[in-house]
Amino acid sequence: MDALAAWSLTGRVRINGGDTMAEDEQQQGYTQWAPPAAMADAVDAFWQFWVPRHPQQGAPLRRQHRVLPDGCTDLIFDFHHAPGPAWLASSRLGIVGPMKRFVLVDLEPGAVSLGVRLRPGWAQALLGVSPRELCGLNVTVQDCAPALAQLQRRMEDCATPAHAMTLLQDTITQRWTSFRDVAKPRAVHALAHLQSCEGQVRMTALAHSLGVSERTLHRDILDEAGIAPKLLARVLRFQRAVSLLRANGGAALCDVALECGYADQAHLSRDVRELAGVSPSTLVG
Template sequence: MKYQEIIPIKQLQPYVQYFWIIEDMSNNIGVHNYKIIPDGVPTLIYQDIPNHLTEQSSTHKSPLYVYGQFTKYTNQVIDGPYRIIGVYLKSTALKALFNIDASEFKNKNIALEDLVSSSVLEQLLNAITVEEKVEILSTFLLSRVTAIKYSNQKAVYASDLLKQGKELKEVQLEMNISERSLERIFKEHIGMSPKFFSRIMRFQSSLNLYRNNAFENLTDLTYQSNYFDQSHLIREFKEFTGVSPKNFLHKAEEQLINYPKIKE
């Protein structure tokens, strides 16, 4: 697999973390099973060479779609050559880009053509190089930001506090808002409850420790990640990856983060 990242233009950086491209054009690639792990971040996906890719969560045929906030892992099977271009958004970007509550995207893939009227798919199909396709996606997203001009600063601040490991009560106190108001902000801008978002952030923190081998044993990983006990950590791993921590360590190959290939 070949993997690369492209930094977005400055105007898009409040909404887009980066563009990523994964591809393998070899004819003898065979069948590979991937898992998509919840990370609290939506993504705009363009399956540039889509014929050999099956998405468990897809209910549409479009190669261009928004992958919303997922609360559980999903499976993806690739059989043959492929190229996928992803726009890794910010956690709070969906409302700002599409003027639709992010909760409408929860656990869904939605074809872009069902969200907005745009010629972007036709432009992508006619473009030759990856660079041209990234530029087309950039121009489209910039047009959305310019047209909507929606402020999501409260959501950005609240999500940043939870990413830092703050408790929900601490976030409410720091922002001087009620529990109900915090719930509304998260439903509208992020697509899930602040409690569940906090769960995903804690799991991702433990996963980063795991990836960097920054722990001595499962007990140490449990303590560093603020889980109650090992069984709690193992349950979260299985819910969000489909495998135990031990199996993830020995069987998962991650070139694109949160998109591991699981060896049989």
């Protein structure tokens, strides 16, 4: 049995031991699942974001969620959870392009999002859309990828949200199998290097390693990732810093700045404020 076949049997979303998605504490908040190893270069994660219908005791309902730039493109199925046989209302399948800075999303009680996050360079191959044209946008599939409109109808026809997530996983797996060779090798290699070093590379050095001019590198990455290589490197470095700060709330800013390639602590703080809209301490607090 190959890795993708194993994924089809064991990598599914399993919620409360079955296919129901009861509105309880287990479902509230954000959860993500890794793709099969064979798809890891193209897919960062499958994920679910569930807004509770009622606040937990003593805790107010959050009104907004801060989404940080990560260089990725997401395919997202949004709906309002309706307990009972009619489990969804106000459904929408959309594509969110790569972002240059944070976005604040209003949270509505009972809202649910099921999504797949595609790594830079794979939106064109797997979704048939140009990330460059969708940079900073949230567009319905009817407006940017009509071929995916049928997927929305099929997800709406699923018996439960868990079935809808399984269908999303199956669809992306099938598209990856069919279109994995469509991505441009030179751009894929450049983007893979940028991600593996978490943005800590000079564009002149990267262009030289690929045997192209810096101008050609800029065009390749802008076309395939939707944002310029220097900005993408900055976003990847920022994501690494945020990950370290969140993993260790007591980590000194100067140590994180040094590990992530910032000039100094002030440089890190300035980048966080510009990309996240708040200070490092507020972001991880």
